[in-house]
Amino acid sequence: MKIKILPSSFGNAKNCQYVTTYLIDNTVAIDAGCLGLYGGPDTQRRVSHVFVTHSHADHVGTLPMFIETVCAGRSEPVTVFGHSDTLHALATDLFNDRLWPDYGRFSSNERPNVQFEPIEAENTVSVGDLRITPVLVNHSVTTFGYIVHNGICAVVLGGDSGPTDRIWELAAQHADLRAAFIETSFPDELAGLAERSGHLTPALLREEIEKLPRGTAVLVTHIKPAYRERIVEQVKMLDHPRVTIGVADRTYDF
Numbered sequence: 001m002k003i004k005i006l007p008s009s010f011g012n013a014k015n016c017q018y019v020t021t022y023l024i025d026n027t028v029a030i031d032a033g034c035l036g037l038y039g040g041p042d043t044q045r046r047v048s049h050v051f052v053t054h055s056h057a058d059h060v061g062t063l064p065m066f067i068e069t070v071c072a073g074r075s076e077p078v079t080v081f082g083h084s085d086t087l088h089a090l091a092t093d094l095f096n097d098r099l100w101p102d103y104g105r106f107s108s109n110e111r112p113n114v115q116f117e118p119i120e121a122e123n124t125v126s127v128g129d130l131r132i133t134p135v136l137v138n139h140s141v142t143t144f145g146y147i148v149h150n151g152i153c154a155v156v157l158g159g160d161s162g163p164t165d166r167i168w169e170l171a172a173q174h175a176d177l178r179a180a181f182i183e184t185s186f187p188d189e190l191a192g193l194a195e196r197s198g199h200l201t202p203a204l205l206r207e208e209i210e211k212l213p214r215g216t217a218v219l220v221t222h223i224k225p226a227y228r229e230r231i232v233e234q235v236k237m238l239d240h241p242r243v244t245i246g247v248a249d250r251t252y253d254f
Contacts, residue, residue, distance in 0.1 A: 036062030183222035
C-alpha cells in the first residue's frame with residue numbers, strides 16, 4: 001500500500017500542512033483539502049473515490065475544484081463517501097449554489113457527475129483491493145478516522161481528533177497493522193485550546209501511541225503551520241523510536 005501526504009504549500013514552506021489530503025495507491029483519496037490542486041487533470045482523474053473525514057474547510061476545501069476537473073473527462077462519476085452529517089454539511093454549506101454550484105443539478109440519471117454516499121461507523125467499504133473502515137473519533141464535529149486494509153497490511157489514517165479509543169481498539173485487531181498517521185495540531189502549552197477544539201498536543205500524542213500495538217510506526221501529521229517549529233521540537237523531545245514527522249509529497253510504502 002502506497003500513501004502520499006499531498007503537499008499544500010510551496011518553496012521554503014513546502015512542509016507546512018495548511019490543508020489535508022492523503023492519496024492511497026494514486027486512486028483513493030482521504031479528504032480533499034488540497035486534492036483539487038494536485039497534479040494535472042490526468043493525475044486527478046485516476047482518483048475515483050474520496051473518503052471525507054469531516055466537514056471542516058481544511059479537509060474539503062478543494063473538493064469542488066477536483067470534481068469540476070475530473071468530471072470533464074470521465075465516463076463514470078466520482079464517489080464521495082462520508083458520514084451523513086458531513087454530507088449534509090457539504091450540501092447545505094458548500095454545494096449550495098451560493099458558495100459553489102450544486103453538481104447534483106447538473107447530473108442526469110444516465111450520467112451523474114458525482115455521487116455522495118453516506119457510510120456508517122464500522123461498516124467497511126470495499127474499493128478495489130482496499131477495505132476501508134470508518135470509525136468515529138473525538139473532534140468538534142462528527143468525524144471519521146479510517147482503517148485501510150489491502151489484504152496484506154493495515155494502516156490507520158486517524159483524522160482530526162483529540163484523545164480517542166475505539167479506532168485504536170479496532171486497529172489493534174489487525175495483526176498486520178503497519179502504521180498510523182496521527183494528527184498533532186497544537187503545542188503542549190496550548191493544551192486547553194487543543195482540548196476545546198478536539199485536537200492533540202505532543203503530550204497527548206504520547207498517550208495515544210500507548211494504545212497502539214508495539215511495532216506500529218507513527219507518522220505525525222496535521223501540524224498547524226503557526227506552531228510547526230514548536231510542535232516538531234516537542235515531538236522530538238518525546239524521544240520515541242516509532243515516531244516520525246510526516247513529510248508532505250513523500251510516498252510511504254507499506
